[in-house]
Amino acid sequence: MNTATDPSIPPPSCVDCVLRRQCGFTPVTPEQLACIESFRSDIALVRAGRAVVPEHRASAKLFTLYSGWAFRYKSLADGRRQILNFLLPGDLIGLQAEFIDEATHGVEALTDVRLCVFPQERLWQLFQQQPQLGYDLTWLCASEERLVDENLVTVGRRSAAERIAMLLIHLWRRAERVGLTADDGSIVFPLTQQHIADALGLSLVHTNKTLRKLERLGLHEIRSGRLRLVEPQALERLADYYTRPMRAVPLL
Numbered sequence: 001m002n003t004a005t006d007p008s009i010p011p012p013s014c015v016d017c018v019l020r021r022q023c024g025f026t027p028v029t030p031e032q033l034a035c036i037e038s039f040r041s042d043i044a045l046v047r048a049g050r051a052v053v054p055e056h057r058a059s060a061k062l063f064t065l066y067s068g069w070a071f072r073y074k075s076l077a078d079g080r081r082q083i084l085n086f087l088l089p090g091d092l093i094g095l096q097a098e099f100i101d102e103a104t105h106g107v108e109a110l111t112d113v114r115l116c117v118f119p120q121e122r123l124w125q126l127f128q129q130q131p132q133l134g135y136d137l138t139w140l141c142a143s144e145e146r147l148v149d150e151n152l153v154t155v156g157r158r159s160a161a162e163r164i165a166m167l168l169i170h171l172w173r174r175a176e177r178v179g180l181t182a183d184d185g186s187i188v189f190p191l192t193q194q195h196i197a198d199a200l201g202l203s204l205v206h207t208n209k210t211l212r213k214l215e216r217l218g219l220h221e222i223r224s225g226r227l228r229l230v231e232p233q234a235l236e237r238l239a240d241y242y243t244r245p246m247r248a249v250p251l252l
Contacts, residue, residue: 008067010043010116017251019066019090024177025251026136035130036252042117046070046109053094055106060120063093064252068113069190073198074105083199085147086110086171086191089178090251092140094120111190118252136250143249155201158239160210163200166239168220172229177246182226189227 007018014037019025028036044063046052052070053059070087084105087093093107093115127134154163175187197207215221219231219238229235236242 008114010066010114013037014040019178019251022090022177022179024179024246024248025090026248028133028251032130032133035126035133039118039122039126039252040116041119044115044117046113046115048109048111048113050109051106052109052113052115053105053107056104059094061094062118062120062123062252063115064118065089065091065093066114066116069110069188070107070113071110071195071199072105072107081198082201083195085144085151086199088171088174089180090249092137092252095137095141110195116252133250133252137252140250160200160202160206161214162239163202164196164207164210164214165219165235166241167196167200168214168227168229169232169235169239169241172227172232173246184228186226186228189222189225 011017014020014033020028043066052063055073055075065087067089070091070093072084072087072093073081074084075081087107123137127137154166158166171189171191172181172187175181180187193207193211194204196202196211197204200207202210211222214235217234219229219235221228221230
């Protein structure tokens, strides 16, 4: 398939990257972009339901999610699963494993995903050659730690309705930042109710009842795999989600 006609496929040159045209990512200099391109070793396709990073396996690669959705998770011995966070285009995958012997979590493709692949062994070289890019990676780690804090508050203190409202508004705003909203304000929403339950520590029955309750209140609607926020400000108030501009983030 011709990458020039399919924006879901990473182009041969980073100069033509569709993601970099989005205002949700910080700009880079031509020298930094050339360094990123030389750092990239491959592009990959992972089908929906398959592992991007197998749980409890060593990985020698980093990935930038170019298109599609994925999620990080940890599973228990009896098969129960906690989804740690959902991954959207532009998100970096695998950096945590650079500092340990094996991944303590897995990453699964929620939809078919396309990825830019980078060798972990050259990460220190990137830090040496482009300190600003190294700082950007450090910032991404700090940002993910903040997200973990927020998720802990959600699971520990928010009610079921507040948890779901938080998830919906946060995912919608992240998708908006990377240009994934349609003309009617909706976004592709590939999550099933089981994914939502696994992310929020709720039973499937409770998740179903709460989603229907919020929809009856006219706060959102999910139709044909798309999410539209009908009353985003009401969802924000319910979730105690303080509206502020989502800052641009680094893109490797």
